[in-house]
Amino acid sequence: MKKILVSSLALCGLLFLNSCTDLTENVLDESSVTGLTDKQAADGNLAPVYARLPDIFLHTNYFNLQEISTDEAILPYRGGTDWGDNGIYLAMHQHTSTSTDPNIRNTWQFLTQGISRALTAINTLPTINDPAAKVYIAEARGMRAYYNMVLLDLFGLVFAKDDAQGISEILRGEKALDYVRTEFLAVEPDLLTNVGPGRLTKGAVWGLLARLHLNAAVYRDRYATNFTFKPEDMDKVVEYCDKIINSGQYQLARDYFSIFNSDNNTNKELIFAVDQRAELNGHNRLAYFSLSGDQFPLPAFPAANGTDGPAITPDFYRTWVDTYAPRDPAAADPRFFKQNLNIPADSCVSANDFNMNRGILRGQQFGLIRVNGAFVRCGNNYRVGRLFNVTRNRPTTPVVFTERVDFTVAGSDYSTGFRVLKYEFSKKSSSGRNLGDADFSIVRLADVYMMRAEAKLRKSNDAAGALADVNLVRASRTASTPPPALTSMNLDLLFRERGFEFYWEMLRRTDMIRFGKYEGTWTEKSNNDRRKRIFPIPQTAIDGASNLPGYLVQNESY
Template identity: 75%
Template sequence: MTKNIVFLMTLLVGVLFTSNSCTDLDEIILDETSATGLSDKQAADGNLAPVYAVLPTLFQHTTYFALQEISTDEAILPYRGGTDWGDNGIYLALHTHTITSADPNVRNTWTTILTGISRSVTAMNALATNPDPVAKTYLAEARGMRAYYNLLLLDLFGLAFIKNDLGEISTIMRGSEAVNFLRDELLAVEPDLLTTVGPGRLSKAGAWGLLARLHLNAAVYRDPYAATFDFKAEDMDKVIEYADKIIGAGQHQLVADYFAIFNTDNHTNKELVFAVDQRAELNGHNRLAYFSLSGDQFPLAPFPAANGTDGPAITPDFYRTWVDAYAPTDPADIDPRFHRQNWTIPADSCVDGATFNMNRGILRGQQYGFLRVNGAFVKCADGKLKVGKLYSASRNKPTLAVNFTEKVDFTVAGSDYSSGYRVLKYEFSKKSASGRNLGDVDIPIVRLADVYLMRAEAKLRKSNDAAGALADVNAIRAARTFSKPAPALTSMNLDLLFRERGFELYWEMLRRSDMIRFGKYEGIWTEKNNTDKSKRLFPIPQTAIDGASNIPGYLKQNQSY
């Protein structure tokens, strides 16, 4: 492949990636004839952009989010009303750890990750011979992204695919071999990465964050079915070292407003270290916002078709961790990460639709919002929009209130449309005409609070440095001064740190990995009593195994599937 030819990947349309740095990367889809006349810089831009363009697809609600959240004690998705989200029981199986190798969400996640690896290798090959000065940095980013996609594959499926050319058959690595390879790859590219790019590209700090995460989870990756994990002191030292580098560099800051981290304008938020660049002009999606909301919640005055979908709720088990931590005080009154009350309006009031903002965080009880009749919002005499108590009109149940309850399970009552407290953590994009498209929120992959929490955990695991860990946790709590910050904790241990990670990082696709590392994934929670440790890894899709059948023994199914 010459430097002027970019692989045309399926399902790739338009301009999908740009950066806020001094260098803009526009995806250019080329064939051999149209490549003539491109500058080396344009070719390099076109090589790298597809590598990042995979990320919005990977971070959709039914791919990586589903695997990392609905499989845990944090999220549950029942068969709503016996009509919605049934999907042949795949979400019930995901939550109960009875999933099979035919699961479409597992297959789609696997395929998307492998697409990311393939695009990274394509870019590496093209950029290696490009003489433009940017090619050296771009090559480091592509190689680093190959490591990142393989890190996800190792975490979810217990293996990594390594190749340097698309014509090669990948080498499969597992355990210590995979850990060591990914470590060496990230270390190799770090010197050539920049410090001046936005969070949507892999920077030095981004590589340090991935290295910290790799070392923190290395004990799990080396022996995923272990009865107890061997957290080596040298790994914990590396977690602390890379966390120190990120914190000490001073480029990133803990921000006062917790929910601003997940606002539609968060691309410049100082807490983001590495993120999915999801600005609307990049063809982002809004699914992490709409997924949990009621079908009768319509957040946008200009778009009366943009609503929720009555998807997952938090489990009562996860909710009770908040209640138990702060009893007898309501968690909404003491921890600003739990809930943001953006408006309190009694029934039958009128509001200016242009300034309306939904409440954020964990949503409980009777919900209020725009009243909608025959597909249009009801207006008051002054032209403002009428708001009031919401009912399940979209479900043909106009007398059933949208009143979110703590109880949610797989029973008929527990699967009702209002069952379960909901989450609106990522701001609902004001450009989303359908409720699903044009998401603006950059989705965090690594952010500074997680870096502090990883360092705190490493301190505890290495030398039981409770004082050092406590200082890191309380630094995060103290920083959230937009409203009254959560009170400082007075003690710290691994169980408290696990709880704190839940409070800080809920709905951010880290829960499954956290539960495995803390030895809690075989626990019992709402509708889940499977204690089989072999379910820590997902099944390799049967389609992948079948596709590799011409190479005997090449791709072996994970244990118990």
């Protein structure tokens, strides 16, 4: 009798790793799945594999680990009352996090659950008689490799397991690297090319393989004083980047911020992304995470405001200023800021015409005016003007974002720090908080050119070739005046350029480690312990594996 495994999973399938005790997978025979076609069964096994991505990329999970731990983002204890959370965001920024940090634990659990769901699909899909099963198996196996790749980057290990009833083998260093690479190579021939950025495709695997080889020196020797970038790895980076570029399938966006619009699922710059479309119940909170509590992105929802969350550090801001001085970076580089509120103070706009400014937000903020819980109207339109800290019970204090932000009382106030609104919040929302809609880029074409440039520099110091790749990306943003062409290129300049192109995109920590910058000093951070390049394994996971002595060993220094 053929059996179908329905993937409504509450998982601990990696065995012991999520500190749970049972596996609630429902195995149903054909007679108990009335009306379920083979196609529906195949879809029902693959969908949960991808469903963990939005949870991983939630603002307090992967974004927190990849951005707030760096020189790019900082989240102080706002006003002495908000974002305290027992100091976990301060510790993340200062590299003093512990194994009990709930956000580290959640990120670990979602990654391991993703691996477990993929394993379930890999073992079940061969029993389903549907033509899509072969492709779906490749996607599930490839997603297992991707989740393991993120685990390797964050925690320094992977879990290798094919038998759903067996115990995962823990791999580190070269063995872990080889495992992830081999898995990607095994699935690439069976993947499609035309299913959009929300599913694993050949282009996505090429991009992930390029990234894997680019970071291979780090993964082999995590605590090295200087990383050894092997020429053969750099050759592979170029090879896979060339495959993507030469495929002709992807295109650099003319409008930089269109890459992060709520309709970006069809943007040809995206190669692999977290699918956040509203019809899939997307939950992109990065659109309001950084905003003031008195900034409201959607006229339809007067209760949905910003959280006064993270700001960019003065250190990161100064890289923009120093690069373009005496010009203001907003005038010199269209990636820094996009003006959408082209109106004088105290103007009125329709709901459809109201769009917040994008990019790095500085100084006095303008937006929808709210009084007694409702937006002020001008007939059918909405009043827009200077904002004040009304929601913070400071109605005479304007919302003026300042460069200074730190962990002092003065530096932790509600308006300290320049904020970031990179992702557009969807007007399809039914609450002002759900249905974020803008997909999160995992791999996009600009990164492919940048990775190729870096490989050229690291292998043979091909500054001319690297400069051409970087300038091609800069020159592509023709919807407005593109940034001026660079005249020279080296690794420090490339690191700076990656910051300009990919800020707030959850690449910064990985970049900083690879470029040897992660032990540096910046606002409120001076820890130079190389062992902090990876995070602690959650104590709950170690406790859950306690009946297997020596199985799950804590990372050094935690």
